[in-house]
Amino acid sequence: MESSIQQYKQAVSVIKDAILYSQYRAAKLVTGEQLSLYFGIGGYVSAHSRQEAWGTSVIDRISEQLRRELPGLRGFSSQNIRNMRSFYEYWRQYIICSPMASKLQIAVNKDVIDIDNFSLQKWSPMASEINREEFLGISFSHHMEILHKTKDLHEILFYIHQTVLHKWDKYDLRDRLKEGLYQKQGAAANNFLQTMPVNDARKAVGMFKDEYLLDYINIDEMEVDKPEDIDERVIEKAIVRNIKQFIMTFGRDFAYIGNQYHLEIFGEELFPDLLFLNRELNCMVVVELKKGAFKPAYIGQLQTYMKVLDDKVRKPHENPTIGILLCKSANKAFVEYVIRDYTHPMGVATYKTAEDMSEELRKALPDMDEMRKLLINESDTDN
Structure with missing residues (x-):
């Protein structure tokens, strides 16, 4: 009897681990697709709004019309579209193989948005410092929280890593950014964040x-x-x-x-x-x-x-x-x-x-x- 109970518990544990891992993979896939889409839209909006006379209100009108044509659409407020542009303009220098190639592609296909910029074939050698799994493993909201706070690559990668490591939601991340955790952790060489509960680690x-x-x-x-x-x-x-x-x-x-x-x-x-x-x-x-x-x-x-x-x-x-x-x-x-x-x-x-x-x-x-x-x-x- 005791043996069958142990087998039952073991089976539950194994199946639960498989479910959680599958859910994690599915969520990461969705996140990666969303980031790739937003990056592509950001590139399109950047090319037109920076290089052509779109006017200051065009993005607002685009957002409004998208919501009319796609009822229930979320994530495409005018501010978020501007965030997509900022996301693209920061990361293009590290992710796109060649800035000149990027400009040429937009010039040739100015009415087509590439939503597959983050595929392995297109991931630039310049991105060697970036952990691709971690980059694609956090949401667009997380990315923008970080980019609104800092433009230093090493600081950004630090917060991306810590977000993945500690599974911070957007509000946890915001608190850590306000505290200046990156600057504090630079105070001494230590492994506190990896070996202690997050609240104790921040204090240490x-x-x-x-x-x-x-x-x-x-x-x-x-x-x-x-x-x-x-x-x-x-x-x-x-x-x-x-x-x-x-x-x-x-x-x-x-x-x-x-x-x-x-x-x-x-x-x-x-x-x-x-x-x-x-x-x-x-x-x-x-x-x-x-x-x-x-x-x-x-x-x-x-x-x-x-x-x-x-x-x-x-x-x-x-x-x-x-x-x-x-x-x-x-x-x-x-x-x-x-x-x-x-x-x-x-x-x-x-x-x-x-x-x-x-x-x-x-x-x-x-x-x-x-x-x-x-x-x-x-x-x-x-x-």
């Missing part, structure tokens, strides 16, 4: 920076003979001595748990450099310090700490641990390539100490002792 993206100024760490004042003798432990101790400043540098809602936090698993002992709790994200944040440039091996070390923390230390109500690797320098593009397939949320940032600051910048910054005195005096005045 906005929380961590690409570089931290640890100007209270002064190499000259450290008791070492040579700069090359400075290692991670020396920097870590300086951070611990100035933990309040470090937390203020790091951001809000961080609580310090400890440094060289002892972990043990299968008889192996591990000691991550710094461990925090973030109340906003409801998770631990483990920070690993490196004195030199980023190396891929550091990510494996960081992920090991995160796995053990999640298995041995994390409370049932807490979210998975976030890992932050702080290096002296890092090639962001290389870092993003290395971490993109990891399933644990992590980011890589760089840091500067007082030694790295130019003399001009040091002079421009306010003296910390004077600032403290000023704040104390202001506090006394308020009381």
Whole structure:
């Protein structure tokens, strides 16, 4: 009996997956056809309205007449026809094989609209940066939300990818555009958007920076003979001595748990450099310090700490641990390539100490002792 129930559940699961995948393919096909149609109409309208004297009201009259001749027609308001023109005029430079060929085709067939511009045979080699599946996988409304916000190709492709990845509707996408998610995600190399729930990922993206100024760490004042003798432990101790400043540098809602936090698993002992709790994200944040440039091996070390923390230390109500690797320098593009397939949320940032600051910048910054005195005096005045 139990075996037949399992078979029944397995059959339902398999059939359901097939139905959902078929529905996805059908929806994508419809979307692709619509985009191809709108692109073709946009090209036709662009050629006539930009190059010929159609007049300012012609598009309005075309829209009105189409609705009369095709009752129930949707998506062909005068504004949407203008959007089709904008859609075509932006993407033609990347999609059509040759701009000159496009102009020639319109000149010869000025009363014919090509509705098959997105077929593989016509997809331009110039479009190598564009993921064709993703481009055709989001609606025209999504495309226009993005194009109304930005004309930067890399930013557009970022939002297309995120829309497909997280299945955003038009209003979700609009909110992400308003938040400037692309600019925020550029703050640090991380995989938060791929490994965390979207709301938590947005918070994490906005929380961590690409570089931290640890100007209270002064190499000259450290008791070492040579700069090359400075290692991670020396920097870590300086951070611990100035933990309040470090937390203020790091951001809000961080609580310090400890440094060289002892972990043990299968008889192996591990000691991550710094461990925090973030109340906003409801998770631990483990920070690993490196004195030199980023190396891929550091990510494996960081992920090991995160796995053990999640298995041995994390409370049932807490979210998975976030890992932050702080290096002296890092090639962001290389870092993003290395971490993109990891399933644990992590980011890589760089840091500067007082030694790295130019003399001009040091002079421009306010003296910390004077600032403290000023704040104390202001506090006394308020009381």
